[in-house]
Amino acid sequence: MNIRVNPWPNRPLFLLEGTLRVNDHTNDLRRSANVQWQHTAVSREERAHIKHQKPCVVWLTGLSGAGKSTIANCLERKLHALGRHTAVLDGDNVRHGLNRDLGFTEADRVENIRRIGEVAKLMADAGLIVITAFISPFRADRDLVRSLLPPEEFIEVYINTPLEECERRDTKGLYMKARAGEIPHFTGISSPYEVPLYPEITVETASVTADECAEKIVRYLRGLETIYS
Amino acid sequence: MNIRVNPWPNRPLFLLEGTLRVNDHTNDLRRSANVQWQHTAVSREERAHIKHQKPCVVWLTGLSGAGKSTIANCLERKLHALGRHTAVLDGDNVRHGLNRDLGFTEADRVENIRRIGEVAKLMADAGLIVITAFISPFRADRDLVRSLLPPEEFIEVYINTPLEECERRDTKGLYMKARAGEIPHFTGISSPYEVPLYPEITVETASVTADECAEKIVRYLRGLETIYS
Numbered sequence: 001m002n003i004r005v006n007p008w009p010n011r012p013l014f015l016l017e018g019t020l021r022v023n024d025h026t027n028d029l030r031r032s033a034n035v036q037w038q039h040t041a042v043s044r045e046e047r048a049h050i051k052h053q054k055p056c057v058v059w060l061t062g063l064s065g066a067g068k069s070t071i072a073n074c075l076e077r078k079l080h081a082l083g084r085h086t087a088v089l090d091g092d093n094v095r096h097g098l099n100r101d102l103g104f105t106e107a108d109r110v111e112n113i114r115r116i117g118e119v120a121k122l123m124a125d126a127g128l129i130v131i132t133a134f135i136s137p138f139r140a141d142r143d144l145v146r147s148l149l150p151p152e153e154f155i156e157v158y159i160n161t162p163l164e165e166c167e168r169r170d171t172k173g174l175y176m177k178a179r180a181g182e183i184p185h186f187t188g189i190s191s192p193y194e195v196p197l198y199p200e201i202t203v204e205t206a207s208v209t210a211d212e213c214a215e216k217i218v219r220y221l222r223g224l225e226t227i228y229s
Numbered sequence: 230m231n232i233r234v235n236p237w238p239n240r241p242l243f244l245l246e247g248t249l250r251v252n253d254h255t256n257d258l259r260r261s262a263n264v265q266w267q268h269t270a271v272s273r274e275e276r277a278h279i280k281h282q283k284p285c286v287v288w289l290t291g292l293s294g295a296g297k298s299t300i301a302n303c304l305e306r307k308l309h310a311l312g313r314h315t316a317v318l319d320g321d322n323v324r325h326g327l328n329r330d331l332g333f334t335e336a337d338r339v340e341n342i343r344r345i346g347e348v349a350k351l352m353a354d355a356g357l358i359v360i361t362a363f364i365s366p367f368r369a370d371r372d373l374v375r376s377l378l379p380p381e382e383f384i385e386v387y388i389n390t391p392l393e394e395c396e397r398r399d400t401k402g403l404y405m406k407a408r409a410g411e412i413p414h415f416t417g418i419s420s421p422y423e424v425p426l427y428p429e430i431t432v433e434t435a436s437v438t439a440d441e442c443a444e445k446i447v448r449y450l451r452g453l454e455t456i457y458s
Contacts, residue, residue, distance in 0.1 A: 086355070122326070
């Protein structure tokens with residue numbers, strides 16, 4: 001018979017299952033029996049609990065120039081104002097760091113999204129609300145990230161901005177270069193963008209401000225009780 | 230003349246410099262002037278501030294079997310009990326996820342530590358106290374991670390356990406395999422371990438319990454005011 005002792009009597013045992021890692025080294029360093037509980041790993045539920053939130057990954061996807069980074073920053077600002085604990089992953093902090101070894105070949109673009117997904121998962125394990133802002137044009141890549149997370153913790157947000165509008169904005173001048181053939185495999189021009197089939201949220205930036213887009217996402221998170229209060 | 234407006238009058242401006250990212254897309258989506266402030270990215274200081282802690286990376290290094298994971302879990306448990314916001318990176322959650330594509334060649338081991346360092350940095354940017362538990366045998370790799378972080382935020386902890394003691398424990402049976410020549414490039418046996426020259430903390434697990442080792446680290450963090458109270 002397998003007897004389990006619940007070290008947190010106020011919390012149901014099922015919440016802890018699968019998160020209590022039994023460490024190989026535990027027996028080596030346990031010199032006094034009364035400190036054994038301290039060797040138990042802190043669970044992801046506990047890390048989220050002290051933040052008064054449920055962790056999740058808000059995955060923004062859309063064309064270059066659709067407004068992903070603007071909405072990500074706006075959303076983080078709103079969540080921060082509500083006292084929520086957030087992280088943002090975007091080209092600024094990933095391309096020059098973790099993924100600096102990757103280029104823009106198809107294999108590298110797949111690996112780019114895979115790593116971002118794994119980091120987002122680790123951050124959700126730490127209890128954070130993670131906001132990511134990457135084109136992530138392929139369904140298979142986005143679905144891979146979804147598969148890493150518990151149900152309801154992956155929130156796919158389609159930033160639906162028509163190509164013509166993105167191209168009209170062309171804030172970075174990339175569409176002009178892509179049209180001139182200077183950038184190969186440019187999403188929307190010479191490489192496909194696979195529209196999400198069942199995104200949790202769709203926002204239309206052509207008719208709504210970034211602020212309103214972010215507010216729509218906040219409302220969704222409230223509905224999920226990701227934000228408790 | 231360059232006039233700067235401090236959007237958080239209660240906090241010194243210098244804290245904000247370099248963290249206020251001006252987003253390329255800001256102008257596109259700003260449909261009304263009164264929401265402009267919301268497009269300002271949340272700074273790393275702000276993310277840490279709501280957690281009542283200063284972020285840092287507690288980098289545990291030492292031989293296989295030295296006790297890194299046990300001390301990491303024990304330390305996280307103590308910090309969590311103090312209401313601190315933590316994350317742990319170790320072989321369990323990195324090798325089968327983010328770094329699943331890496332093997333044990335020298336190049337892969339360097340890349341393993343590089344990616345872990347980049348993720349730790351991203352998590353510190355999110356305001357967390359990050360604890361890592363990897364052999365990380367090479368000084369150059371550890372120093373690379375140190376260089377990613379602001380001064381005082383990288384805390385190198387040398388888990389000083391004599392090779393004979395690690396080999397005596399041999400909880401995973403790896404030393405026996407390494408001695409039998411079944412594991413090439415095994416740290417301490419057939420590959421060097423470069424002892425930290427100037428670690429912030431050294432703990433000796435042969436004479437002190439894991440609990441006491443973790444307590445020593447907590448005391449150090451209090452001294453740094455990483456933990457405010």
